[in-house]
Amino acid sequence: xxxxxxxxxxxxxxxxxxxxxxxxxxxxxxxxxxxxxxxxxxxxxxxxxxxxxxxxxxxxxxxxxxxxxxxxxxxxxxxxxxxxxxxxxxxxxxxxxxxxxxxxxxxxxxxxxxxxxxxxxxxxxxxxxxxxxxxxxxxxxxxxxxxxxxxxxxxxxxxxxxxxxxxxxxxxxxxxxxxxxxxxxxxxxxxxxxxxxxxxxxxxxxxxxxxxxxxxxxxxxxxxxxxxxxxxxxxxxxxxxxxxxxxxxxxxxxxxxxxxxxx
Numbered sequence: 001x002x003x004x005x006x007x008x009x010x011x012x013x014x015x016x017x018x019x020x021x022x023x024x025x026x027x028x029x030x031x032x033x034x035x036x037x038x039x040x041x042x043x044x045x046x047x048x049x050x051x052x053x054x055x056x057x058x059x060x061x062x063x064x065x066x067x068x069x070x071x072x073x074x075x076x077x078x079x080x081x082x083x084x085x086x087x088x089x090x091x092x093x094x095x096x097x098x099x100x101x102x103x104x105x106x107x108x109x110x111x112x113x114x115x116x117x118x119x120x121x122x123x124x125x126x127x128x129x130x131x132x133x134x135x136x137x138x139x140x141x142x143x144x145x146x147x148x149x150x151x152x153x154x155x156x157x158x159x160x161x162x163x164x165x166x167x168x169x170x171x172x173x174x175x176x177x178x179x180x181x182x183x184x185x186x187x188x189x190x191x192x193x194x195x196x197x198x199x200x201x202x203x204x205x206x207x208x209x210x211x212x213x214x215x216x217x218x219x220x221x222x223x224x225x226x227x228x229x230x231x232x233x234x235x236x237x238x239x240x241x242x243x244x245x246x247x248x249x250x251x252x253x254x255x256x257x258x259x260x261x262x263x
Contacts, residue, residue, distance in 0.1 A: 004089055004207050005068045026199050028082075029111050029125040030165045031158040038261070039127070039156060040110040040176055041149045043198045045141055065105030065129065065137075066201040073099055074223035083216075084207035093213040098225040104128045106205065107137075108198035110185055112263075120262060122184045126199060133164045140170050151176050153261060173261055184263055 031037060048060040069085035071094045085101040086092045095101060107127040112120055129137055140154065141147045153176050156167035178196075185194035208216070216222060 004084060004086055005066060005202070005205070026126045026204055027123065028080075029109060029127045031156070031167055033158060033161050033163070036155060036157040038112040038153055038173070040122075040151060040153050040181065041127075042108040042110065042124075042181075042196055043150060045147055045149045065107050065134065066205070067103065067105045068205055069101040070104050070128075071095075071099045071101050075221050077223075083213070084205050086207045086210065086213070091210065093210065093217045097217050097222075100225065102130060104130050105134045106199075106201055110181070122186065122263075124185060124199075126204070127166060129166055130164065133166050133168075136164075136168070136170050140172060143172065151178065151181055176261075176263075180263060 029039070043064045045062075045064050047063040049063040050058055051061055053059055069087065071083045071085055072079065073081050073083060073094065075081050083094060085095065087095050087101065092101075105128075107129065109125055109127040110122045111125050111127075112122055114120055137149070140152075141149050144152070153173040155171040155173055157169040158165065158167050159169060181196050182194050185196050187194035
């Protein structure tokens, strides 16, 4: 299954289990209307992967972002449920049931939030960018000399209720030193240091099988198809207001770093 990305009671029990497995524990980034925050990209924008062309020749293409077609569905009143579309591989039960898919490119970011005492914290999240947001990010990359946004700190704003929920205004601030990335990135108790690599997209975004999707559709807990606006993306995390390498163009190796940014 490598072509799904470009880069009764038992049924209900299964569907509810699926509902609870939110992308393997990786929260999706989003912003409330008329708010701003900071994000730091962890993906290497210059990384490539090998693909086989129809002619049989091998070619290298950019690996960032990781692009799929996706469905957003409502289950038991919760609309924060996302399923990778399988229409590129054959019949898709969600498409056949009238649930429209949309194209989305995934990144991994650190997103900043403040607690009740005004202290800054950072969470590692999936950043789902629809086509409009992808164009904004591409523009930011094109403004950099080498096109690299890894470890770039951006101030982003979401202005108005029609704006992308992942932000509609991006302002580059600086490249964060890799030491700072390790310092602010959350780590598990069993980790000696934080994992600042991007999420494993093929694992997290792997589509359900045809059988699993058919069970889901027949379970009765999936609401009728919903319509999407341009802002489309949602989240299930309330905190936000909204291969690591030191020699990549993003992070640098500065040992002395002065910054006006409040990390």
